Amino acid sequence: MGKRSYKNKITIMALIAGMIAAVAVTSSVSFFSYIEEAIATTTTNANTQVQVGGGNATWFFFGYNPQKVEIKAGASVVWNVPSSLTAEPHTVTFVFNNKTMTYRDAPFGFPTLTKFMSLPPSSNSRPIVSPGSNGGMNTVILVNGRVFNPTLINSAGNVKLSAPNAKVTISGNEQYVNSGWLLPKGNLPPGTSNTFSVTFEKAGTYNYLCILHPWMKGKVIVH
Numbered sequence: 001m002g003k004r005s006y007k008n009k010i011t012i013m014a015l016i017a018g019m020i021a022a023v024a025v026t027s028s029v030s031f032f033s034y035i036e037e038a039i040a041t042t043t044t045n046a047n048t049q050v051q052v053g054g055g056n057a058t059w060f061f062f063g064y065n066p067q068k069v070e071i072k073a074g075a076s077v078v079w080n081v082p083s084s085l086t087a088e089p090h091t092v093t094f095v096f097n098n099k100t101m102t103y104r105d106a107p108f109g110f111p112t113l114t115k116f117m118s119l120p121p122s123s124n125s126r127p128i129v130s131p132g133s134n135g136g137m138n139t140v141i142l143v144n145g146r147v148f149n150p151t152l153i154n155s156a157g158n159v160k161l162s163a164p165n166a167k168v169t170i171s172g173n174e175q176y177v178n179s180g181w182l183l184p185k186g187n188l189p190p191g192t193s194n195t196f197s198v199t200f201e202k203a204g205t206y207n208y209l210c211i212l213h214p215w216m217k218g219k220v221i222v223h
């Protein structure tokens with residue numbers, strides 16, 4: 001009897017925990033879709049502005065505002081990072097070919113005899129190196145240039161890098177278009193940008209994300 005009521009108690013507690021979890025998941029999903037709906041403003045301006053992060057609410061800190069814009073073919077969207085005390089980098093990245101999806105840091109192979117020297121030599125920094133069996137190569141983790149730099153990969157796989165604050169054209173057959181690291185003006189490490197401008201030539205729906213925070217998503221609808 002004692003053992004059985006103990007078992008029953010466990011079962012009841014598990015049921016209650018399950019119900020609480022179910023309610024939590026349901027309410028957070030509806031909360032986020034409510035927020036998404038609330039900021040899905042549309043505009044048809046010729047030069048549509050979208051704010052990247054840096055807002056005054058926790059959502060906009062990790063979001064695009066507006067999250068969805070509608071423009072006419074031939075018009076441009078300009079993303080910009082507002083001045084802010086926060087220096088969290090973001091990207092505006094169109095991954096049209098899933099094989100081009102990539103990440104902030106990436107592994108690279110190098111010959112085992114290679115030695116890395118920290119600069120200045122006395123500094124407290126070392127690369128993360130894993131002795132690997134990658135064809136006799138070791139592996140080092142580095143900041144990924146395809147995320148850091150404004151990058152466009154066309155349908156043929158050719159890579160075009162742009163200077164910071166890039167202005168690019170999306171004709172509709174690119175594989176990957178990335179803004180590079182975006183940070184607030186006045187807080188820009190060398191090589192980073194505070195704006196990114198894209199002219200859309202062809203009608204369609206263009207989804208993008210922030211590679212550094214993949215839950216940050218936005219959409220451009222071109223008519």
Ligand SMILES: [Cu+2]
Pocket residue numbers: 053062089090091210211212213216
């Ligand atoms: Cu981000």
